[in-house]
Amino acid sequence: MRNKMGIYLLISLLVIIIDAATKWWIKSEMNYGESIQVIGDFFRITSHRNLGAAFGILQNQRLFFIIITIVIVIGIVWFLRKSVQEQNKFLSFALSLLLGGAIGNFIDRATTGEVVDFFDFYFAFIDYHFPIFNIADCAIVIGVCMLILDNLLLWRKEKKESVMK
Numbered sequence: 767m768r769n770k771m772g773i774y775l776l777i778s779l780l781v782i783i784i785d786a787a788t789k790w791w792i793k794s795e796m797n798y799g800e801s802i803q804v805i806g807d808f809f810r811i812t813s814h815r816n817l818g819a820a821f822g823i824l825q826n827q828r829l830f831f832i833i834i835t836i837v838i839v840i841g842i843v844w845f846l847r848k849s850v851q852e853q854n855k856f857l858s859f860a861l862s863l864l865l866g867g868a869i870g871n872f873i874d875r876a877t878t879g880e881v882v883d884f885f886d887f888y889f890a891f892i893d894y895h896f897p898i899f900n901i902a903d904c905a906i907v908i909g910v911c912m913l914i915l916d917n918l919l920l921w922r923k924e925k926k927e928s929v930m931k
């Protein structure tokens with residue numbers, strides 16, 4: 767069980783390294799507010815900082831976010847041990863992505879108090895600017911979607927089994 771857990775912690779570490787490397791590159795190669803077009807106005811790399819959480823909510827609540835993230839990380843590790851014991855690979859992978867993303871943003875909050883964001887999407891046809899985000903956010907959102915999917919699949923499997931009985 768121990769080495770199985772190690773594989774998922776390695777995945778989390780990979781997410782943390784990629785997230786930290788991209789944030790470091792943005793901070794060293796771009797000025798704050800600078801923007802580079804990748805695909806026209808649709809997709810740009812913009813050097814941005816967020817003092818809050820998703821959609822910029824709760825600005826300047828650094829200590830609150832640090833505490834919340836520590837609780838979330840402890841919860842994820844606890845569930846990861848459980849899902850590894852149950853040999854649920856899909857759930858374990860989802861949790862390792864969540865863990866990596868949460869720690870990735872935690873490092874920003876603990877060190878500078880602000881999160882570095884740079885993926886900048888603008889949907890011209892509805893004039894909507896999606897909040898600028900980073901690799902850690904992607905890992906978290908993918909992890910959350912996989913968690914939801916895992917529960918939906920589980921629910922359907924149980925439903926099928928109860929119908930079979």
Ligand SMILES: CCC[C@@H]1OC(=O)[C@@H](C)C[C@H](C)CCCCC(=O)CCC[C@@H](CC)/C=C/C=C(\COC)CC[C@@H](O)[C@@H](O)C[C@H](O)CNC1=O
Pocket residue numbers: 816818819820821822831834835838867868871872881882883897898899900903904906907910
């Ligand atoms: C993704 C979670 C946000 C991330 O949470 C974290 O760190 C966690 C581990 C710790 C938080 C302190 C606590 C969770 C708050 C819950 C929350 O926020 C609800 C989220 C809904 C979510 C659906 C799952 C939408 C998606 C968001 C965005 C799209 O992401 C692709 C926009 C990202 C941009 O606003 C960007 O500026 C954000 C900045 O990077 C800081 N990031 C965070 O706070």
